[in-house]
């Protein structure tokens with residue numbers, strides 16, 4: 001599904017706050033709501049699908065997830081969230097931004113998808129960023145136990161590694177390495193009791209690959225995360241001197257991939273790079289990739305250069321849903337480069353890379 005975004009200036013930014021049970025979401029929310037930042041937030045705290053601790057009645061309508069009729073089980077929207085946002089919009093002007101707190105075990109995908117797929121919601125609100133709060137003390141165990149914890153990390157645009165007071169420097173470094181291995185593209189921050197500059201978390205201006213690249217210009221270069229490659233990786237590991245960025249010109253050439261451990265089903269990320277693309281090749285390709293591999297694609301994002309097009313095209317998606325639009329003109333001093341990132345399970349890097357290369361203009 002490909003459609004143009006609405007006018008970003010009239011859409012209220014939405015931050016989706018995720019994180020496993022007890023990671024610190026409420027602590028962060030309390031900070032956001034009490035700090036003096038001049039912004040007015042509407043907060044949707046959902047108990048989506050969750051039975052409250054002292055609620056022994058399971059109310060069926062609490063769990064209201066609709067499958068989309070394109071037949072894909074991975075594409076769902078939340079009817080309850082749609083109605084809540086619609087009700088909020090009647091009071092438009094009373095707030096500047098919306099924060100949706102998801103419960104600790106909620107899959108973030110249906111929440112994010114709601115902001116891409118429902119036309120009424122899309123007309124008035126845009127997904128600004130998915131923020132995940134991670135409990136530094138417990139996250140490694142959670143990642144072993146549950147797919148949800150991994151999905152939350154994989155999904156996030158901003159990750160707050162919280163409870164740093166409960167771990168040693170070494171443990172913290174391990175946590176960061178593991179989080180990075182799952183999601184190399186998120187912006188990471190450390191915090192104690194979510195004590196962080198709120199501006200680093202909210203109103204990030206979409207997922208913002210640019211910001212990541214500006215923090216680390218070598219981010220998408222091959223080899224940057226070479227130490228995280230798995231056994232099926234044919235990288236020449238001797239070649240990875242991080243101080244020498246010439247190595248990006250050999251081995252895989254246009255991208256890199258990450259995986260951790262031996263589990264082929266664990267989340268990994270793939271980045272693809274090229275110069276100008278042919279839109280007549282690219283759009284059918286990305287539609288096909290997301291239709292076929294949608295269930296395995298947790299997140300997809302990119303900045304693209306189309307031949308003859310003076311503007312940058314920004315694309316992002318969740319599972320099978322893809323949304324893209326022109327962003328701004330390429331600057332004179334900016335290399336016209338297409339970059340595309342997939343985060344997901346069971347993605348075939350070689351196939352994606354070669355089929356992407358076929359879209360080069």
Ligand SMILES: Nc1nc2c(ncn2[C@@H]2O[C@H](COP(=O)(O)OP(=O)(O)OP(=O)(O)O)[C@@H](O)[C@H]2O)c(=O)[nH]1
Nearest residue numbers: 020021022023024025026027104162163192193194
């Ligand atoms: N030591 C320590 N405790 C923290 C920190 N941040 C939060 N906590 C505590 O951890 C507990 C859980 O924090 P919450 O903010 O309620 O976590 P949550 O993610 O909202 O939890 P759920 O709503 O149950 O998913 C609380 O007792 C907090 O006071 C931290 O940085 N260090």
